[in-house]
């Protein structure tokens with residue numbers, strides 16, 4: 362068989378909030394090792410779709426499967442354990458914790474020692490904590506922000522806080538990484554570095570990526586296939602090279618530039 366393996370299948374998703382149909386019959390798939398782009402104007406439903414895929418929202422109808430297994434009935438933390446990690450449009454770090462501690466949150470502590478060992482600081486507690494620190498440090502080195510490990514997360518630049526979120530997501534050992542506007546607030550040099558990092562992560566961690574982004578040159582550099590959403594409906598699904606020629610896609614974006 363020569364077809365690509367599908368990692369994420371989203372089928373006929375409808376998400377209704379009272380009278381608002383935020384997602385209206387959306388289907389798409391992401392292949393293994395693919396970087397797939399989800400684009401569209403503000404309020405199109407992109408983040409809502411992420412919330413459905415991560416089980417933060419239960420869809421009104423439709424299904425989501427990861428590597429052939431339905432996520433139906435799973436809680437958000439079980440979806441993380443199943444292999445889907447995400448970053449947030451509005452950065453969600455623990456501001457009172459250090460950068461290193463934020464990344465340690467992504468590591469699975471529970472399986473390493475019992476509650477009793479944790480409470481009394483005995484048994485496997487210290488070796489497991491040491492191992493978690495080393496692993497988190499390794500991830501920070503990989504992402505390129507190890508020198509900030511002991512600073513409070515809130516003291517980092519916006520761009521570096523976004524990288525901490527990526528490191529924390531990587532710490533969960535995902536198969537699929539959802540990035541919600543990772544380049545927002547970054548300067549051109551940071552954006553270019555981020556594109557390089559996403560390509561490297563895909564290769565080094567065998568990741569597939571689903572990316573929401575408004576920065577079109579960034580999406581163009583990373584994604585071969587995209588879906589364009591408008592008012593919760595797919596406006597276009599296919600090659601990025603064709604999306605940027607598509608009159609309705611162009612006008613949807615011009616609308617956003619004019620009115621944003």
Ligand SMILES: Nc1ncnc2c1ncn2[C@@H]1O[C@H](COP(=O)(O)OP(=O)(O)OP(=O)(O)O)[C@@H](O)[C@H]1O
Nearest residue numbers: 378381383401402403404405406407408409410450
């Ligand atoms: N929990 C909710 N309850 C009610 N309405 C919601 C909820 N979450 C999202 N919406 C609505 O669903 C629509 C889609 O919002 P969403 O945040 O998914 O858009 P988006 O494409 O991610 O936009 P942006 O690019 O601005 O982040 C909006 O009209 C929003 O107000």
